[in-house]
Amino acid sequence: MNRTPPQTASEPLIRARGLRREYLAARREPFVRRTRTVALDDVDLDVVAGRALGIIGESGSGKSTLIRLLLALDRPTAGTVQIEGRAVDPSASARALHWLRRETGLVFQDPYASLDPRQSVGRIVSEPLRALGIQEDHRARVAEVLDRVGLDPAMAARYPHEFSGGQRQRVALARAIAHRPRILVGDEPMSALDVTVRAQILELLRELADDGMTLVLVSHDIGVVQNLCDDVAVMKDGQIVEHGPTTQVLHHPAQDYTKQLLAAIPAIPRG
Secondary structure, X not given: OOOOOOXXXXXXXXEEEEEEEEEXXXXXXXXXXXXXXXXXXXXXXXXXXXXXXXXXXXXXXXHXXXXXXXXXXXXXXXXXXXXXXXXXXXXXXXXXXXXXXHHEEEEOOOOOOOOOOOOOHHHHHOHHHHHOOOOOOHHHHHHHHHHHOOOOHHHHHOOHHHOOHHHHHHHXXXXXXOOOOOEEEEEOOOOOOOHHHHHHXXXXXXXXXXXXXXXXXXOOOHHHHHHHOOEEEEEEOOEEEEEEEHXXXXXXXXXXXXXXXXXXXXXXXXX
């Protein structure tokens, strides 16, 4: 927490401007015009290199849509994204987006669904190395990152079903950092884990952040964001309604919606 932004940085590492995403609603009756649903509405966002940004808000507020657009996993209806000043073109070919995939890693909410059950852990973790054509000893790198996330490198020969939920999320995290990305994005990476395992994954993410990796974390758990993130963006109805340093936004919120979110956090009564 409270990592100081680099003083020499003239541009944010991630810069989004005017992002909008509309979807056509399903046709309910014949000959009736389909309506449009706005999932993201004119969003501007800057992410500073070496800092951790938490994105919070209710379900359906646009959090996951936003990170999909940042990573060119979906096309915006309008708006632009830049990574270190380079334009992200979501219509480009997979090969043309290799530079973006090299810069970014992604951890999903459900570790089991994101891992191919037919592949060994070693092959899963080395997947980005093969896909991006990274020339190094893949076996040695797999062993290195498994050890980095607290798993025995010998586990590379096992398959996802042989692991607990927390171990599978460690495998997913190892895959996300195997190619040494500068940016790690997590879409509710701890929501499916029990409290003890969640604390362990949180500590791993904190170590990565302390090592200088830029984090973008979508989470319903405001406590996780408070403990891990330097900055926070609050989303409502497809818009960012408040954005700033975590201590300022969570302890002295300016917007009524942020106050409502904080007031909804359950508290354990004292005996």
